[in-house]
Amino acid sequence: MTTRPATPEAIAQAAAILRAGGLVAFPTETVYGLGADATNGLAVAGLYAAKGRPSFNPLIVHVPEAAAAAAIATMTPLGKTLAAVFWPGPLTLVLARRPNRIIADLATAGLDTIAVRVPAHPIAQALLRAADLPIAAPSANRSGRVSPTTAAHVAADLADHVQMILDGGPTKVGLESTVVDVTGTDPVILRLGAVTVEDIARITGKPARIAAADDNAPASPGMLTRHYAPAARLRLNAHDVSAGEALLAFGPNAPQHAGATLNLSLTGDLAEAAANLFAALRDLDASGATAIVVMPIPSHGLGAAINDRLIRAARAA
C-alpha cells in the first residue's frame, strides 16, 4: 500500500489500478471512499473482503455526472429535482436499477434498486473521469468502525487491503452523504447525512419521511442500529464529566475537565462539528479513556445526522 498526494500522475495510476480490478481509497467531500470497479464482480468481492462487510450490504455507485447515473439507474421526477440542486454533492439517490447488467449484482447485493452519487470533490471527480467506470465506494473503514476523514484514518484501518490511498487532506463535510429513496412520489430518507431533512423537504415541496431503523431489513442496511463504533463507551447528552473519562464538548460553555477533551465547535457551529466528529471520536478513543462523554448537540439541520451517528456509536455491541 502507498499513500500518495493526489497529483495528476497519482490519479492516473489510481485509475489504472481500478481498471485492473484493484482497490483505491480516495477523498470525497463527505468521507474517504474505498473504490472498486462496480462493473467487475471480482473487484467488488475484493472490496467486501477488505472492509470485512456483510455481503448483503449494498454499495453506493459513484459517477461523475447525472448523465452517467441515467445509464445505470432509471431517473424519476423526484430524483431529477434533487439531483438538479444537490449534484455534484453529498446526496445519494436510490433508484430502480436498469436491467442492462452493467453493474455487478454483488455491488447492489442483488437488490433491484441502486444507490448512485455524483461527488463534488475535485479529486473524486478527476479519478472517476480518468477511470471512466462507475465506481462502487463505501466509506474506507473496516466494517463497524467510524468513517475516515483523513488518509491516515484509512491507512490505520485498511493499509494491508488497499493498493493506493490518494491523500487529499481532511474531508470538508465529515459526515456521509444523505441516502434518499426517490423511487416513489415522496422522498424517503434511508440515512441521515450531509444534506438535511429540511433541505430535502424544501426543495421537493414534499414531506421527507425518515425510514425507521430496522436491523432486519437489508433494503436499508445503513440503518443498522450499531454501525459507527468506537471501542470506548459513549455517554450522550451529558453535562458533567468525571476523572478518567474523555469529554467531547460542543459550543462555548463546556465544563472544565483535566482529562482528554476535544470541542467539536467552540462557536456551536454544526457544520464545523460534523467535519470534526469522526476524527474526534477516533482521537478520544485512542486516549484510553473508559468512556467518552458527549455534551448535548442540537438536533436541527446537520445536528440530526450528528446525533444519529452518536446514538449508533453509543449502542453496546
Ligand code: TXA
Ligand atoms: O458519503 C458517502 O456516502 C460515502 C462516500 C465514500 O461516498 N460512502 C458511503 O458508503 O458512506 P457506504 O457503503 O458506507 O454506505 C452506503 C449506504 C448504506 O447505508 C447502504 O445501506 C445504502 O447506502 N444503500 C446502498 N444501496 C442501497 C439500496 N439499493 N437501497 C437502499 N440503501 C442502499
Ligand code: MG
Ligand atoms: Mg460506512
